[in-house]
Amino acid sequence: MDNAKRPSSELTLAGQVTPDHLQPAAQQSFQEGWFKKLRGGFLLVIGYMLSPLCWWNDLFFNLPIAYFFGYICSWLSPDLLLPCSIVGYWLSNIAGILLMQVGAVDVFSKEPAERNWKKELLTGVVSSTAYTLVILALIQFKILDAPVLFPGG
Incomplete structure (x- = not known):
């Protein structure tokens, strides 16, 4: 019995990987996959909050971001507040859709x-x-009411 070789020692001697060596690689792969899914879920939620798919997000996320963007642009010229706010709204929607796409692929x-x-x-x-143009058309044709940004003007 002393001359009998153990199978795992033969595999080790032949330069092949034993099951003991596979476990850390599998555990690392599991951790990377778990982290990727967690990151993707986070990006998916943030993207949903910024995207046009969330009906209540505009009041809490997109409009404050858009107004802040317009306010920063209005430092250059006061006439840029409204156009840059529209651009900021558009950019926040694009960021939301892209974050959702990246997050969904990860998840x-x-x-x-x-x-x-x-x-x-x-x-x-x-x-x-397309979403921004639809909203602007709905406001232009008085189907949606726009908030009064400049009272008494």
Whole structure:
């Protein structure tokens, strides 16, 4: 019995990996996958809050961001407040859609895949632009009431 070799020692001697060596790699892969899903979930929630898909987000997120952006631009010229606020609103919607796309890919993908950032950015820009144009048309045709930004003007 002393001459009998143990299978694990043969594998180690042959330069192959034993099950003892596989466990840390599997654990690290599990931790990376868990972190990726957690990060993706966080980005998905933040993106949803900024996106046009969330009906109540404008009051708490998008409009304050848009107004702040317009306010910063109004330091250059007071006439830039409203146009830059619209641009800020549009940019916050684009950021929300892009964050949702990145987060959804992290959460729902099984294995890492090549990302097409140009296509994702184009999708975000087109959908946010369409949404913003619809909102502006609804305000222009008096279907939606716009808040009074400049009372008495």
